[in-house]
Amino acid sequence: MSPLLPILNYHGIELRRGEYPWLQEETPYVILTDSFEFQLDYIANEGFTTLSEAGLGTWLDGKSSVRKPIMLTFDDGHISHLDHVMRALTGRQMKGLFFVPVAHVGQPGHLDWSQLKEILAAGFEIGSHGYRHIPLSALTHHELWKETQKSKKILEDKLGLEIKSYSVPRGFYQLRIREVTMELGFKFVFTSRFDVNQPGQDPWRLNRIAVKKNLGFKDFTRFVSGDLGYKRLVERAKEGLRRFVRPDIYDALANFKRNLTHG
């Protein structure tokens, strides 16, 4: 079996720039359908198999016979997942796991309950991306527990199935999130820690590779092969900041950097 599992993390996908309105902090993560489909074709041509949650569990246990596994995850419950992602995956017989911030369901630009059911009916999987899509590091333990529990319960009540996966909102991971999600019965926690995964990896702290707007195709091919280079160090440093710096300060720093870069 393969010693490595890359889990890709996508956000919004659009046909042309400006197809949808985006928040300023979302724009670095929005990629065009052309690039997205090019990446999917590359994955297919390279012989990767996309895993479901069950396939992930088997792989983490070291019992998978899949030669080149990969996982595709989509955060934020954006309407583009229905408009563009479903068709692209279905046409290539690929699996996908969609993470929904529950309070955003049915809000402008976001999937509503019947659309989420369509995604399930098409054979895809749905996980929780928290309730309000807020950084959890600022919450008390009780607030964190409620926020996370509520997201799981509402999804399960509305969709009528067990929610096993959780994607940490805005990437602010902490060890107490691991405890709370485990207590609540989640089987897998997907973080923004930039790395591939190894067999025996902690299922409550899975690494992911965010596919951002500025990611070139050459780097994409390197990352899915597990060659992360210096980018691992840079992203690790950012993840460290998100863990230890207050979210409002982290956002202020990120905005400051954006303004410097884009004039």
Ligand SMILES: [Zn+2]
């Ligand atoms: Zn998100």
